[in-house]
Structures are given as C-alpha cells and as structure tokens.
Amino acid sequence: MTLPELTAIYPPGTFLAPRLEDPSAKWVPSDLHAVEFMTANLIACAGGFPMLVHKAAMSPDGLELMERCGVNIGSAIETYETPDDYHNALMRRIEDGQTAVFVYPSSVQLPEKKAALVASDCLAHLNNKQNIAQLSGPENIPRRRTIDNGSRDQRDTLVAPIALKIATNEPNAGGLDVAICRRRRHIDRALSRFADAETLIAEELIEAVRNWCVQFAVTADGTVCEIGATEQICIRSGIHAGNLYAVDASPEENVLTIGRSIAEAGSKLGFRGLCGFDILLDRHGKAFVIDLNFRPVSSSAFLYEALRRSNLGTGARFARLAFCRSEGTLAQMIRRCDQGFRDGWIIPLATFEPEFGGLKGGTARMRLMIVADSLKVLHRREQSLAGCGVDFVHMPNRFEQLKHWFRNVI
Structure with missing residues (x-):
C-alpha cells in the first residue's frame, strides 16, 4: 500500500x-x-x-x-x-x-x-468529546452521560469503573483530558484534576481486546481515503504512550467502516486533511469510538515510515513508536543508542535539542521507531534501549496483559 x-x-x-x-x-x-x-x-x-x-x-x-x-x-x-x-x-x-x-x-x-x-x-x-455521538452515531459509543462539574449532587452520583472525560472546545491532546477511574479514589483524583472544567462526560469503561487508531485523509474535494491503522499503547490512567504496527494485522471491518463514516461526517462539516480516531474492540467484537482527532495524530509519521519501508522491502514485521527522553544533550543521547542506530533496529522520526533551539534547561527528546521480526525480540530491544539510559513507557508483555485482564475480571 x-x-x-x-x-x-x-x-x-x-x-x-x-x-x-x-x-x-x-x-x-x-x-x-x-x-x-x-x-x-x-x-x-x-x-x-x-x-x-x-x-x-x-x-x-x-x-x-x-x-x-x-x-x-x-x-x-x-x-x-x-x-x-x-x-x-x-x-x-x-x-x-x-x-x-x-x-x-x-x-x-x-x-x-x-x-x-x-x-x-x-x-x-x-x-470536542461531547460531539462524538453526533459524528460517529450513538450506537457506536460507550454508554455515557454529561455531568455539570459545578453540581456536587451530580458529581456524587459517579460510580467506578468509568472513564471520566472533559467536554470542551479548548485544545485537547495526549489523553490529558481523560481519566480512567477503576476505583472511587481514582474518581476523586480526576475530579480534583478536572476542577476547572465546566462539563464532564462519565463514560462506560470498555475492557478492550484491541485499541486501534485508524487514520484517514480528507482531500481538498472532500474525498475520504484510508491511510492505515496502528494499535495504541496506553498506560492504565489512559495516557497515550506509543503505537504498535504489525505487517499482518489490520483492523476489523466494522472498525474501518465506522472510522470512514466519521471521516465522511467531518468532511461534510468542512474538515480537510489528516485525521485519526481511537476505536476500541471488546471481546464480543463490538466496536466503540472513544476519541476523535480531526488533525494529524502523533503516530502519522510513524505509520507513513513503517509502510514506506515495507514497500521498499526493508521493513520488519513489527514496529513500535516510542516517545523517548534522556538526560544530557541530544548528541549524548545519540551516542548512548548508537549501536541500535547502526544495526538498524532504532529509527529516529524526530529529535529535539533544546539548547540548539534557544531553550534553556530540559532534556533531549526523540520519537523512535523500534523494529523487530517478532514481539519477543521487540521486547528485548526495548530493554536494550532502556539500558542506554533512555526513558520511555515499555509495551506490556504477555504476562502483564494477562495480569491486567485478570485484575479487571475480578
């Protein structure tokens, strides 16, 4: 493709x-x-x-x-x-x-x-997350209700587990307007963090077996074309921590159908350009839309590069997007990871050297693509990268996934 x-x-x-x-x-x-x-x-x-x-x-x-x-x-x-x-x-x-x-x-x-x-x-x-049902269809979203954040009575009706979200026209990104609340204490923390929000959304917490980011392009004449999809890596609080691309994996047909219908709805309202939508799949095969990003998403360049290398015959079966940072300068960070760059299993998609840009303090950052021909090797390469003094969120291994599933079932 x-x-x-x-x-x-x-x-x-x-x-x-x-x-x-x-x-x-x-x-x-x-x-x-x-x-x-x-x-x-x-x-x-x-x-x-x-x-x-x-x-x-x-x-x-x-x-x-x-x-x-x-x-x-x-x-x-x-x-x-x-x-x-x-x-x-x-x-x-x-x-x-x-x-x-x-x-x-x-x-x-x-x-x-x-x-x-x-x-x-x-x-x-x-x-605005309040408009997801309008754009994707009410049958394609988790059960939800809006909460007046100024009403103590309404806040007191919140019961875990839920996903608590902010309804706002303000800029939002990176999952900072979302809190996964599995216990009452999580709700209390979220309400404290979201104290400045006027309206909240209390949404059924879907225990997903797949978490897709499906991407589309709406061209100048309003035509919608599919770009591709990757699975999302999120920490338990809901914060996005990277993506996983697999050559042999693609979203289920209902996920793609819903994603296309959302892009078409956006096109009718005047949107043009790249966009990406977060769609969960539960164990029954039901798809749930949980977030809409009518803008280029953080994994857009990652998906482009993974597919480009696959088309050239130089890609691996698996690729993982990692948001990385390291103490010291960018040059020092590069030297620590140099063997991975030379061996071809680390690919930089973006770098950041604060001092060169006139910014004081801070750490060097990179968006890296880690590639491998098996998930086992991918996990091992993550460990090697971490051993170089690079900070990022690791993918959960099979044991961690089973533990997460068992905890949620109980």
Missing part, C-alpha cells in the same frame, strides 16, 4: 501551522519543550509540504542522524525560535496569500476566512 503524499492531501498554497498558540490551554501538554517538539510530528513524512517547525527539532546532530538512518526529512520546512517568530512567520505567509492548516483551534485574528483551510470553530466542534 502506497500512501498519498501530504502535497496530494492538502491543496496547493497551504502550509502546516502546527504550534499550540494558546498558552493558557489546560488540556494539552503545558511544558514548553513538549509544545515545541509537537511541531515536528510530521517532518519524517512531510515531503515537499511546507510547514513551520521549532528550531530545536532541526539541529545538525538530529538531521545527520535521521539522514544516516534513511529517513527522508521534509524539504520545505521553515524553522522558528520564539513564539513571536512563529506568529510573524504565520502572518507573513498568510499575507502572501497562503492558507494555514491549523492543528489546533487558533486564537489568531485572521485577515479573512480563506486564510485557514479549516475554520477554528469547526476544529473545536469536531474535537
């Missing part, structure tokens, strides 16, 4: 404006380094599509490593260093007649509507 290039998905004259501009956004990563690193999500599959990316993600050490590992870096990337630099670059392009592809709803005052490919109010509506 050959995926369409971004220049074929987005109309001519558009450019990616990926930065989260709202400094007061509560339901997305608040760490400045994380905010700036997210702008590099698509550099490994950008091709000739123009985009703004923070300078820290384009350091000489990082670019040399990606080229050495055979990753094709975007050819039309413009770097910026400060939020003001980003805003100036954004407005300069718009004044030159280009159209911005915003990843998050933008608070920038635009000179005219056509300055944005998708209007911010449309993005806000599509990504």
Whole structure:
C-alpha cells in the first residue's frame, strides 16, 4: 500500500501551522519543550509540504542522524525560535496569500476566512468529546452521560469503573483530558484534576481486546481515503504512550467502516486533511469510538515510515513508536543508542535539542521507531534501549496483559 503524499492531501498554497498558540490551554501538554517538539510530528513524512517547525527539532546532530538512518526529512520546512517568530512567520505567509492548516483551534485574528483551510470553530466542534455521538452515531459509543462539574449532587452520583472525560472546545491532546477511574479514589483524583472544567462526560469503561487508531485523509474535494491503522499503547490512567504496527494485522471491518463514516461526517462539516480516531474492540467484537482527532495524530509519521519501508522491502514485521527522553544533550543521547542506530533496529522520526533551539534547561527528546521480526525480540530491544539510559513507557508483555485482564475480571 502506497500512501498519498501530504502535497496530494492538502491543496496547493497551504502550509502546516502546527504550534499550540494558546498558552493558557489546560488540556494539552503545558511544558514548553513538549509544545515545541509537537511541531515536528510530521517532518519524517512531510515531503515537499511546507510547514513551520521549532528550531530545536532541526539541529545538525538530529538531521545527520535521521539522514544516516534513511529517513527522508521534509524539504520545505521553515524553522522558528520564539513564539513571536512563529506568529510573524504565520502572518507573513498568510499575507502572501497562503492558507494555514491549523492543528489546533487558533486564537489568531485572521485577515479573512480563506486564510485557514479549516475554520477554528469547526476544529473545536469536531474535537470536542461531547460531539462524538453526533459524528460517529450513538450506537457506536460507550454508554455515557454529561455531568455539570459545578453540581456536587451530580458529581456524587459517579460510580467506578468509568472513564471520566472533559467536554470542551479548548485544545485537547495526549489523553490529558481523560481519566480512567477503576476505583472511587481514582474518581476523586480526576475530579480534583478536572476542577476547572465546566462539563464532564462519565463514560462506560470498555475492557478492550484491541485499541486501534485508524487514520484517514480528507482531500481538498472532500474525498475520504484510508491511510492505515496502528494499535495504541496506553498506560492504565489512559495516557497515550506509543503505537504498535504489525505487517499482518489490520483492523476489523466494522472498525474501518465506522472510522470512514466519521471521516465522511467531518468532511461534510468542512474538515480537510489528516485525521485519526481511537476505536476500541471488546471481546464480543463490538466496536466503540472513544476519541476523535480531526488533525494529524502523533503516530502519522510513524505509520507513513513503517509502510514506506515495507514497500521498499526493508521493513520488519513489527514496529513500535516510542516517545523517548534522556538526560544530557541530544548528541549524548545519540551516542548512548548508537549501536541500535547502526544495526538498524532504532529509527529516529524526530529529535529535539533544546539548547540548539534557544531553550534553556530540559532534556533531549526523540520519537523512535523500534523494529523487530517478532514481539519477543521487540521486547528485548526495548530493554536494550532502556539500558542506554533512555526513558520511555515499555509495551506490556504477555504476562502483564494477562495480569491486567485478570485484575479487571475480578
């Protein structure tokens, strides 16, 4: 399967404006380094599509490593260093007649509507969890009800286990607006964390056997095409910690059918571009939509690269996306992991060197693809990477999966 290039998905004259501009956004990563690193999500599959990316993600050490590992870096990337630099670059392009592809709803005052490919109010509506039933069909979501967070009586009716979510038009990402509550104490913690939210969603907690992120593209004329799917790796609290791609695995037909219908619903409302939807499958084969991301997701470049290498005959049976960080500089992090890069089982999809980007403090970061021809070897390579002093969330092994299942059954 050959995926369409971004220049074929987005109309001519558009450019990616990926930065989260709202400094007061509560339901997305608040760490400045994380905010700036997210702008590099698509550099490994950008091709000739123009985009703004923070300078820290384009350091000489990082670019040399990606080229050495055979990753094709975007050819039309413009770097910026400060939020003001980003805003100036954004407005300069718009004044030159280009159209911005915003990843998050933008608070920038635009000179005219056509300055944005998708209007911010449309993005806000599509990504608000309160509207999932409208877009995917009420029969395709877990049982849920809305809670007025200002009402003590309504909050007291919450009973575990549930998934507690925030209904908001504000930017949201990374699972920071979701809490998996298996015990009453988890609900209490979530209510404390979500104290600033006006409306909550109390959703039936689905014990899933598969957790898919299915991705689609909505092209300029509104046509929907399938991009692919990976399984999601999440920690028990619900925070997303990576993805798993398997050559021989694909979502069940009902998952793909529902995903396509969601993309088509978004297309009718004016969405254009890459999008990805989180769909669970329970042990009875029933599919449940739990989150909609009408924007490029963190695994988009990972899926593109895995499929590209598979088409070239250089891919492995399994690939795992890991969000990694390490104390010290990026150069030091690269040296610690160098054998894995040389042996070809670690592939960098994005790197981040704070000092090069004018950011003080912080740690080096990388988005890495770990590849192997068996899950056993993949787990072993995760252990090797961790032994290099790299921090990331490991995939659960078979024993951990069984323990998790047994705990939930009891």
